[in-house]
Structure formats: structure tokens, C-alpha cells
Amino acid sequence: MADRSGETGLMSARPGLCTTLGIEVPLICGAMYPCSNPELVAAVSEAGGIGIVQPLSLSYVHGYEFREGLRYIRSLTNKPIGVNLIIESSSKQYLQRVHRWLDVALEEQVPFLVTALGKPDWVVNRAKPAGVTVYHDVTSRQWAEKALDGGVDGFICVNNRAGGHAGTLSSQALLDDVGSLGKPLVCAGGIGTPDEFAAVLAMGYAGAQLGTRFIATTECTAHADYKQAIIAAGEQDIVLSEKISGVPVSVINTPYIESVGTRAGALAKWMLRGRRTRHWMRTLYSLQSIWKLKRASLRGMEYKDIFQAGKSVAGIREIRSAADIVAEYAQALKEVH
Numbered sequence: 223m224a225d226r227s228g229e230t231g232l233m234s235a236r237p238g239l240c241t242t243l244g245i246e247v248p249l250i251c252g253a254m255y256p257c258s259n260p261e262l263v264a265a266v267s268e269a270g271g272i273g274i275v276q277p278l279s280l281s282y283v284h285g286y287e288f289r290e291g292l293r294y295i296r297s298l299t300n301k302p303i304g305v306n307l308i309i310e311s312s313s314k315q316y317l318q319r320v321h322r323w324l325d326v327a328l329e330e331q332v333p334f335l336v337t338a339l340g341k342p343d344w345v346v347n348r349a350k351p352a353g354v355t356v357y358h359d360v361t362s363r364q365w366a367e368k369a370l371d372g373g374v375d376g377f378i379c380v381n382n383r384a385g386g387h388a389g390t391l392s393s394q395a396l397l398d399d400v401g402s403l404g405k406p407l408v409c410a411g412g413i414g415t416p417d418e419f420a421a422v423l424a425m426g427y428a429g430a431q432l433g434t435r436f437i438a439t440t441e442c443t444a445h446a447d448y449k450q451a452i453i454a455a456g457e458q459d460i461v462l463s464e465k466i467s468g469v470p471v472s473v474i475n476t477p478y479i480e481s482v483g484t485r486a487g488a489l490a491k492w493m494l495r496g497r498r499t500r501h502w503m504r505t506l507y508s509l510q511s512i513w514k515l516k517r518a519s520l521r522g523m524e525y526k527d528i529f530q531a532g533k534s535v536a537g538i539r540e541i542r543s544a545a546d547i548v549a550e551y552a553q554a555l556k557e558v559h
Contacts, residue, residue, distance in 0.1 A: 238406030246270035248429030253306030304334035361389030383412025385532030414534030416554030
């Protein structure tokens with residue numbers, strides 16, 4: 223792998239992420255359903271960060287067969303990309319799809335995998351012989367220790383300011399909780415400005431993962447209503463809804479969210495508490511939300527406006543190109559160093 227430290231001056235500062243992945247800026251465009259379109263993933267990688275493919279988004283929302291989609295992204299950039307694998311095993315059929323996605327990702331020589339939920343040992347066992355780096359999403363030390371036993375190379379630390387399925391700890395508390403495990407940590411949540419990016423790296427994180435900031439870009443194909451909702455929102459406009467997946471999800475408090483409420487109903491709560499019924503309730507929520515989130519992303523306020531976003535909306539006030547964002551964040555690091 224080529225050493226690009228002379229190009230940016232950042233590689234030597236963050237060897238745990240940049241050197242390992244062969245990128246120039248320790249900045250990840252996180253996998254987002256439904257917003258991870260191929261052009262956005264490629265643009266972030268081409269600019270010097272790394273874009274992460276969300277398989278369901280690639281196929282179900284953007285219409286690409288998985289291998290075809292990866293090759294299309296490769297036609298847009300020859301820089302490293304990653305693939306997100308949600309490895310929870312509650313559905314045998316879904317887990318079979320994850321195994322196929324892993325097979326294809328390895329065959330297509332994707333160098334970086336981000337796993338979420340479940341124990342990632344079987345992914346690591348497949349990835350390591352191919353020289354592939356594996357990071358795992360965590361919200362606390364409990365889950366980090368299980369992933370560490372599975373052999374992962376690092377952690378994406380999802381804090382309480384993140385969009386989608388946010389954690390419960392602040393970025394500092396999560397760093398304190400997981401830092402002693404001795405793996406590179408990536409801060410995910412609440413980063414919407416270059417100064418916030420520089421601050422989390424100064425705090426001790428090896429890199430940062432952004433989602434909401436990259437939705438409000440020219441390359442993201444999300445509906446203009448979605449982007450404008452992000453730009454117009456303040457931190458106080460982000461609420462947690464239990465009605466999307468059965469566990470709290472960070473969304474913008476649009477008129478639709480206000481009309482339907484954010485709390486699960488009595489029957490849903492009863493089913494979510496049961497060991498046997500929890501799976502069925504979460505499956506029902508997931509099937510409904512996959513459709514609603516896709517429609518909202520593509521049709522905006524014309525449909526039920528469920529817009530996932532994190533508290534980083536407070537610092538996002540305009541639509542920018544992904545390249546401009548990566549360059550601006552890289553400059554912030556240079557000024558710190």
C-alpha cells in the first residue's frame with residue numbers, strides 16, 4: 223500500500239485509520255439507508271475520505287444488483303471503499319443475504335468492512351486472510367468487548383448525538399468507556415462542522431464518521447425536501463422515535479412525526495418486552511420503515527416525511543459537494559497540527 227503522507231501531512235498523524243485503509247483524511251461517510259447512493263460513496267472516497275456502501279440501499283433503493291453496484295462505484299473512483307454488514311441473526315433469510323454480500327465484497331476486493339449488531343467473528347475469519355480491515359459499530363464497552371473477542375480491528379463509536387440508531391453515551395464518555403481496549407476508535411455522531419471534526423480527533427479518536435452532513439450534499443440523491451429539512455433543523459428538532467424499528471431512532475420532528483407520535487403503542491411495547499415476540503414486532507416495524515424511509519427519501523414532503531438525522535444538523539446550513547466538505551475538514555486538521 224502506497225504511503226501518501228507526503229500528499230496531505232495527515233497520514234502520519236492518524237496511522238490507525240489512514241495508513242491501514244490507504245486514505246488521506248480520517249473521515250468516513252457512514253452507511254445510510256436509504257441515502258447511500260453510489261455517487262455519494264464514490265465522491266467521498268475520491269476526495270480522500272472513505273465511503274461505505276449500504277447493501278440494502280444500493281439494491282432496494284438505488285436499483286443495483288450488489289456486485290454491479292460495487293463495480294459501478296469502482297468506475298467512479300479507484301480509491302478505497304467499504305461495505306456495511308448488519309449481522310444480527312434474527313432472520314435466517316436475511317443472514318443468508320449477508321453471507322452473499324460478504325462473498326461478493328471479498329471477491330470484488332473491498333478493503334474495509336463495518337459490521338453492526340451480533341458477534342462479528344465469522345466475518346473476521348473470512349476477511350482477515352484476504353487482508354480486509356473490519357471495524358464494528360458499538361454503543362458501549364459491553365458490545366465492544368464482544369466484538370474484540372471476535373477479532374475486529376477497531377470500533378465505530380456511535381454516541382448519543384448520532385442519527386438513526388443513536389447510542390446513549392456522549393462522545394467523551396464513550397471514548398472513556400472503550401478507549402482502554404487498545405483499538406482505534408472512530409467517533410460517530412454530532413459532527414457537522416470542521417471544528418467539531420478537529421475536536422474529536424484532539425479528544426483521542428482516530429477518525430470520525432459522518433452521516434447527516436453528507437446527506438446535504440450535491441452528490442446525495444435524497445429528495446431536496448430531506449436536504450432542506452436538515453438545513454432548517456436545529457438540535458432541538460431531533461427526536462427519538464420508537465415507531466421505526468422498535469428501538470429509539472433519531473429523526474427530524476416533521477409535521478408527520480408530530481402527528482403519529484414517537485412512542486410505541488401498548489401492544490407494541492408488550493411485544494417488544496417479550497423474548498419470543500420481540501423479533502416479530504421488530505420485523506414488522508422494519509418492513510414498514512424500509513418502505514417509508516425509501517419513499518420519503520425519494521419523494522420528500524409529498525409522502526410521509528420520515529427523515530433520519532442526528533444533532534449535527536445544528537452546524538449544517540448549506541448544501542455542499544462532498545469534495546468541498548472533505549477538503550474543508552482536512553484543512554481543519556492541518557490547522558490543528
